[in-house]
Amino acid sequence: QRFRFCGDLDCPDWVLAEISTLAKISSVKLKLICAQVLRDLLGEAIEYEKILKLTSDAKLESGDVKATIAVLSFILSSAAKHNVDSESLSSELQQLGLPKEHASGLCRSYEEKQSSLQDRLKACSLRLSRLGSVCWRVDYTLSSSELQDVNEPLVHLTFNVQDGEGRRTAVVPMTLSADKFRVLLTGETRGETLTLW
Amino acid sequence: MLLVLSEEQKAHLGFLPRVGGAAVGELGRLAMELLRRGAAPRVCEAAARKLDIDVDTVQHGVEGLSYLLTESSKLMISETDFQESIQVLGFSDELNQSLLQLYLDNRKEIRSILSELAPKFPSYHSLEWRLDVQLASRSLRQQIKPAVTLKLHLNQNEDQTAQVLQTDPSTLLHLIQQLEQALGEMKTNHCRRIVRNMK
Numbered sequence: 158q159r160f161r162f163c164g165d166l167d168c169p170d171w172v173l174a175e176i177s178t179l180a181k182i183s184s185v186k187l188k189l190i191c192a193q194v195l196r197d198l199l200g201e202a203i204e205y206e207k208i209l210k211l212t213s214d215a216k217l218e219s220g221d222v223k224a225t226i227a228v229l230s231f232i233l234s235s236a237a238k239h240n241v242d243s244e245s246l247s248s249e250l251q252q253l254g255l256p257k258e259h260a261s262g263l264c265r266s267y268e269e270k271q272s273s274l275q276d277r278l279k280a281c282s283l284r285l286s287r288l289g290s291v292c293w294r295v296d297y298t299l300s301s302s303e304l305q306d307v308n309e310p311l312v313h314l315t316f317n318v319q320d321g322e323g324r325r326t327a328v329v330p331m332t333l334s335a336d337k338f339r340v341l342l343t344g345e346t347r348g349e350t351l352t353l354w
Numbered sequence: 355m356l357l358v359l360s361e362e363q364k365a366h367l368g369f370l371p372r373v374g375g376a377a378v379g380e381l382g383r384l385a386m387e388l389l390r391r392g393a394a395p396r397v398c399e400a401a402a403r404k405l406d407i408d409v410d411t412v413q414h415g416v417e418g419l420s421y422l423l424t425e426s427s428k429l430m431i432s433e434t435d436f437q438e439s440i441q442v443l444g445f446s447d448e449l450n451q452s453l454l455q456l457y458l459d460n461r462k463e464i465r466s467i468l469s470e471l472a473p474k475f476p477s478y479h480s481l482e483w484r485l486d487v488q489l490a491s492r493s494l495r496q497q498i499k500p501a502v503t504l505k506l507h508l509n510q511n512e513d514q515t516a517q518v519l520q521t522d523p524s525t526l527l528h529l530i531q532q533l534e535q536a537l538g539e540m541k542t543n544h545c546r547r548i549v550r551n552m553k
Contacts, residue, residue, distance in 0.1 A: 283484040
């Protein structure tokens with residue numbers, strides 16, 4: 158059976174197995190645990206002790222607590238990845254055996270944070286390098302050892318390039334004559350107009 | 355198979371009869387710690403003071419014991435072979451018995467430590483991918499050129515490296531087909547026979 162939140166594929170076996178663990182927790186507590194898991198997915202710190210306190214009533218072992226966090230992370234991030242709306246997610250989770258109140262609580266938490274989650278996933282997508290900043294300077298060459306009256310402008314550019322994870326920064330300096338710089342600028346503006354259609 | 359000990363190793367182990375039975379147990383424990391965690395000179399010094407022998411002798415003795423244990427565990431020698439091998443050291447029966455017990459008790463753990471020492475290839479950690487479509491370039495406008503960019507994260511001895519690859523979708527499909535064929539090899543009769551025999 159195909160599920161939209163799994164990307165129109167079968168639901169993984171381990172997710173099916175953990176749905177029954179989720180049903181052991183009360184629906185109110187499940188919604189609070191979802192809020193914590195969403196914090197982790199959005200890059201803020203997860204408060205593990207709070208989750209432990211919330212699951213203590215259901216008497217889950219430590220392995221089950223970790224499995225709960227893992228299955229909620231999967232469901233929420235996979236649903237955001239495939240842009241599933243919250244009603245479809247709720248009905249698919251109920252088809253998998255999650256009780257109605259649990260599913261609706263989970264989906265309400267999902268709905269609140271769906272767009273921020275998708276923004277965060279977009280930001281984490283594979284990037285090879287990023288342009289950090291550009292510095293420039295224009296000089297005017299008056300004369301040189303070859304020619305007495307040069308009178309030419311010269312453009313110095315420095316590109317600060319970061320790698321995909323934003324860690325290392327490479328500095329790329331270059332010097333262009335005025336004409337070359339005009340060619341570069343025309344190419345840039347043409348490229349920009351193409352992205353606007 | 356018999357274990358062959360060099361003269362130096364025999365000399366190192368030679369001081370064992372001088373210490374009592376309990377001390378042999380303590381030295382055996384030190385030898386196991388050496389294998390688990392590496393050299394700990396301070397612990398050897400403490401043991402030397404307690405046993406009233408000088409540090410170097412204790413150090414050599416512990417190293418000799420750990421060599422004896424690793425070689426025996428590596429070759430999985432039987433009890434009788436082990437006893438015959440240490441016979442050449444000329445120890446008392448009681449000492450031989452405690453050494454044999456030390457070997458048998460710790461054999462499994464030593465083998466698992468030794469199995470981790472084999473050289474490792476870089477192993478898969480994770481794969482990030484991205485699907486792009488090139489619409490235009492400086493030379494040609496109005497194109498449609500899809501490309502898949504992959505970043506393969508590999509782990510080698512706690513070193514993380516990343517390999518960036520780029521391919522078009524048809525090459526990627528061919529790659530997937532080749533990998534599925536490789537997995538399919540496991541289901542052939544030849545592989546099945548080998549797997550059955552290994553179990």
